[in-house]
Amino acid sequence: PQLVRYASNIEIKVTSQDSVTDGQIYPPIIKIDYSNLYATNDYGKGKQVQITFSVTYSSSIAKQAAFDQALRIAMGCMSTLAACYAMIRTWIWSRRAGVLRLDAMLVIKLILFAAGNISNAFLIVIYFVSVYFLVFYKVQSVYLINLPNSDEFIVIYIAIAFALKCIDLIHLIAVQCTMDMFLIDWEPPKFNRNVNNVNPSSNTDIQLSSRSQSLRKYNMINDVTDDLEARPKKELRSSLPPSSISNQMEDTGISVWRIIYVANEWNEIQTYRKTSCLITIACVLILMQVIGLENLASSDAKSNVVLNSYEYQSPQSRIFRIALILSIFSVIGIIQWLFSITLWERCFSDKLRSFADLCSVANVSVFLFAQSNFGYYIHGHSPTGRSDVDLGGITQMLSIENEGIAPKRGITPDSNDHTYRMALPSGLRQTFNRLYTPLLNLTLNTDKYGKHASPQAITNEVYHNINRYLKRFISRVSL
Numbered sequence: 001p002q003l004v005r006y007a008s009n010i011e012i013k014v015t016s017q018d019s020v021t022d023g024q025i026y027p028p029i030i031k032i033d034y035s036n037l038y039a040t041n042d043y044g045k046g047k048q049v050q051i052t053f054s055v056t057y058s059s060s061i062a063k064q065a066a067f068d069q070a071l072r073i074a075m076g077c078m079s080t081l082a083a084c085y086a087m088i089r090t091w092i093w094s095r096r097a098g099v100l101r102l103d104a105m106l107v108i109k110l111i112l113f114a115a116g117n118i119s120n121a122f123l124i125v126i127y128f129v130s131v132y133f134l135v136f137y138k139v140q141s142v143y144l145i146n147l148p149n150s151d152e153f154i155v156i157y158i159a160i161a162f163a164l165k166c167i168d169l170i171h172l173i174a175v176q177c178t179m180d181m182f183l184i185d186w187e188p189p190k191f192n193r194n195v196n197n198v199n200p201s202s203n204t205d206i207q208l209s210s211r212s213q214s215l216r217k218y219n220m221i222n223d224v225t226d227d228l229e230a231r232p233k234k235e236l237r238s239s240l241p242p243s244s245i246s247n248q249m250e251d252t253g254i255s256v257w258r259i260i261y262v263a264n265e266w267n268e269i270q271t272y273r274k275t276s277c278l279i280t281i282a283c284v285l286i287l288m289q290v291i292g293l294e295n296l297a298s299s300d301a302k303s304n305v306v307l308n309s310y311e312y313q314s315p316q317s318r319i320f321r322i323a324l325i326l327s328i329f330s331v332i333g334i335i336q337w338l339f340s341i342t343l344w345e346r347c348f349s350d351k352l353r354s355f356a357d358l359c360s361v362a363n364v365s366v367f368l369f370a371q372s373n374f375g376y377y378i379h380g381h382s383p384t385g386r387s388d389v390d391l392g393g394i395t396q397m398l399s400i401e402n403e404g405i406a407p408k409r410g411i412t413p414d415s416n417d418h419t420y421r422m423a424l425p426s427g428l429r430q431t432f433n434r435l436y437t438p439l440l441n442l443t444l445n446t447d448k449y450g451k452h453a454s455p456q457a458i459t460n461e462v463y464h465n466i467n468r469y470l471k472r473f474i475s476r477v478s479l
Contacts, residue, residue, distance in 0.1 A: 002039050009033035012055045016146055018062045025143065026060075059146050067148055074125050075157075082117035089113045096374030098426050116168030122161040123326075126154060130323035138296070138303045147299065151318045158322075180432075183262055184365040184470050186381045187254045187388050255388050258362040262380075265355055266366065272351050274340040275333050283332045284325070293328070297321045356380075356419055360409050361394075363387035367470055372429045379418040379474070383407045411474065428473060435466045 011031040017024040035049070059067070090110045093099075099106055136145050288294045292305045297320035298313065307313060345353075359366060359380030366378040383406035384397040400406045409418045439462050 004037040005034050006037065006049065006051070007032050008035040008049070008051055010051075010053045014055065014057045014143070016057075016059055016063060016143070018060050057143070057146050058149050063146075064149050068153075071125070071129065071153065074129075075122065078121035078125050079118050082121040083114050086110060086113035086117045089117075093371065096371035096423075098372040098429075112167065112171040115164040116171070119161040119164035119168060122157050122164075126157050126161075126322065127326045130154070130319045131327065134296070134320050134323040138301060140301060147317060147319060154318050154322060180369040181266075182367045182369075182432075182466060182470060183259050184367055184380075184474070185254065185259055185467055186363045186365065186471065187258070187386065190254055190388065258387060259364055262359060262362050262364045262366070265358060269351050269355055275336040279336065280329065280332050284328050287328055288324070293324060294321070297324055360418065361387060361398075365474070367474075369424075369429065369432070373424050373426055375422045375424055377420045377422050377474075379409065379411050379420070381409075381411075381474075383409055431469065432466065435462060435469060438462050 009032070013029040013031065015026045015029075017026055037043075037047070037049070087110065090106065090113055093109055093113075094106055133145070133147060137147065292307070294316070295305055295307055296303060297316040299317045299320075300314040344350075356378050359378050360382055363380060363382040363386065365380040366376075368376040370376060382397070383401050386397070387394070389397070397406070407413050408416045410416050411418075411420075438458055
């Protein structure tokens with residue numbers, strides 16, 4: 001013979017019927033592709049030929065249209081809920097920001113909130129659709145459920161969700177960068193008595209034998225310093241004779257290292273998470289690659305984790321891979337979160353509570369302006385009133401607090417709550433901006449502070465003014 005014709009590709013197409021009863025199919029269609037071997041070129045040369053055989057299952061046009069319609073309805077419902085939630089968030093933001101009328105910023109905020117919520121809605125719908133096909137397709141023993149004819153919708157929706165989530169992430173970073181934070185220093189002025197006027201035997205600040213005497217000492221210091229802080233510095237100096245100030249008391253200042261240390265710890269906990277990205281990715285790789293859960297993503301109805309190299313391996317489905325990866329990520333994240341809040345933070349380390357305790361020990365509060373009329377506050381006013389002391393003093397103060405002799409850490413004397421969310425009056429933010437304005441343009445404020453005023457002096461003056469103002473606001477002193 002001059003040529004030999006052989007079947008190079010055999011494909012059996014199985015299409016489900018549009019009947020009410022599941023499991024019925026149309027007569028299968030067999031598609032055969034032929035190839036030729038020519039005697040003059042191929043005979044006697046040991047040429048190898050490749051023959052493929054496949055069986056493909058597909059839904060009918062009506063079933064595919066019904067699935068597409070159901071998917072669009074689900075996306076529409078979830079997007080509507082996401083838009084409603086975005087409007088609620090925008091309304092809350094407008095109250096906190098003090099926006100009383102419709103303006104361009106309010107519309108932009110609505111769009112940004114909607115972008116983040118809609119991306120979450122798309123991801124939720126895609127996840128549950130993928131899990132539905134993975135579970136019910138794999139457990140069927142007869143032909144009941146078939147995969148969609150095309151999985152391009154997965155790629156499209158995930159691409160849209162990714163783009164919207166990028167916008168939401170940029171918005172989140174912008175919000176965090178525009179927040180104003182101020183560290184309130186509660187440490188009272190430190191005074192050293194003149195050596196010539198003080199009997200050495202009377203220096204018993206740390207040498208008191210009774211803790212009750214030390215408590216009375218701290219209460220006396222608090223009463224004196226509160227009275228000193230309630231009056232402006234000029235008024236304080238004018239009420240005392242110059243000789244009294246120079247001969248009896250000399251202001252030595254307060255160490256700033258406590259504030260620097262608290263600010264450094266704040267920067268470190270900004271990236272703190274209850275889940276570890278490294279552990280999550282490592283667990284996903286182990287489960288997918290080592291254990292072999294990725295083999296469940298095959299397009300057939302088999303649920304084999306370990307594959308047989310002698311058997312036919314069907315290609316993997318994007319739908320199944322999305323379901324597996326999102327499920328594994330979710331389960332690992334939930335396990336880490338539960339482990340963190342139930343065991344790790346209770347028995348080992350809780351960075352957020354430790355930071356609040358650090359603020360109390362350092363006698364420094366954190367005042368955070370999230371919006372004009374809303375913020376967060378960590379009350380770090382030490383119960384003993386001081387923190388800039390030596391090792392013996394800090395040990396004694398912690399011992400007093402441990403025994404319950406000192407007042408509680410809260411703003412009110414009978415409360416230990418020292419972390420708050422604040423609804424602030426608009427006048428507070430306006431006054432804060434007015435006090436902070438000299439730092440925005442130092443060159444325009446030389447006339448106010450003097451021609452020879454340095455930027456460091458202006459910065460120091462602004463800090464003390466804001467610190468005094470916020471201390472009076474927290475202490476509910478008349479402003």
